[in-house]
Amino acid sequence: MLQVENIHVSYGRVEALHGVSLDVRQGEIVTILGANGAGKSTTLNAICGIFKTTEGAIRFEKEDIHTLAAHAIVARGVAQVPEGRRVFGTLTVRENLNLGAYTCNDKARVADNRQRVYTLFPRLAERVDQLAGTLSGGEQQMLAIGRALMGNPKILLLDEPSLGLAPLLVKAIFETIREINRSGLTVVLVEQNARAALKLAHRGYVMEVGRIVLEDTADRLLADPEVQKAYLGGAR
Structure with a gap:
């Protein structure tokens, strides 16, 4: 449904994304994990046309959208819930x-x-x-x-939906995301709460300094010792 292929994004002379590639299939929840500054929000903003790519391609339902204006991308069925609401x-x-x-x-x-x-x-x-x-x-x-x-x-991009919320509200928001997905809506989830995101998602990508460094099913990422050490507070 969504293909991001080798995209580069720069802020002036500083390159923020260095060849990011990922794909999202219809009906999935795909999460993107990473520390602050890894490039997660920049990736979502590039998909939405807020930031323009300097290289690479973004396709939604097989149509090239990286050259389109943001409102035209929204009209094709791509919606974002931005960080900070x-x-x-x-x-x-x-x-x-x-x-x-x-x-x-x-x-x-x-x-x-x-x-x-x-x-x-x-x-x-x-x-x-x-x-x-x-x-x-x-x-x-x-x-x-x-x-x-x-x-x-047709696809919902969520940027840090749990940010600043109490644990009970986070649980409620994540249950709503699950319900939305069950109704047929595809979801891309950027989330600092890596454990909750991986329990919700079908697949995940891990970003570091503007690059995808790991991708796998959510279950395998949850069980990965390196992911546990870096994002989950150790094995549980």
Whole structure:
């Protein structure tokens, strides 16, 4: 479904990605692990067209998308939930969700998607007229995911969804991601909580300093001594 082939991304003269390649099959949850600064978010932003590649190719459903503008990539079914949530704090929950549907002109579908979001996150249904900036961190994460789902995406890119959340909220968010995937949506998950991510994912990639250094099934990565030592706090 998604092919990232030997992409390079630079910030000015500094190259942040050095030939990253990965693939995501339809219906999978694929996680990308790595320390801060490894290039995980840069990879997601390159897929979404926010950062342009200097080399390599990105294909979504066999179409080259790395030359497209970000909004055109969204229109093809690629949605991202950014790190830090980035909800529009001075807008209501309803208004944030409506902005997520800006590529969809079908009012009935927008209404269906909104109801789907409220079913996934009943707390948002209770706060439709509340300003997003007054929501808790967990509620803002729900809103950020809901906003992405409003565009009826085919693939969802999640960047650190557990960041700053209490353990019980993290568990709830991860269960929702599992439910979203079971409904047929493909997911790419960037996550510092490597253990939780690998328990959720089908496959995973490990990044270090702008490169993919390891890829395998999630179960094998969980059992890998080097992954345990670097990201899981030792064997358990």
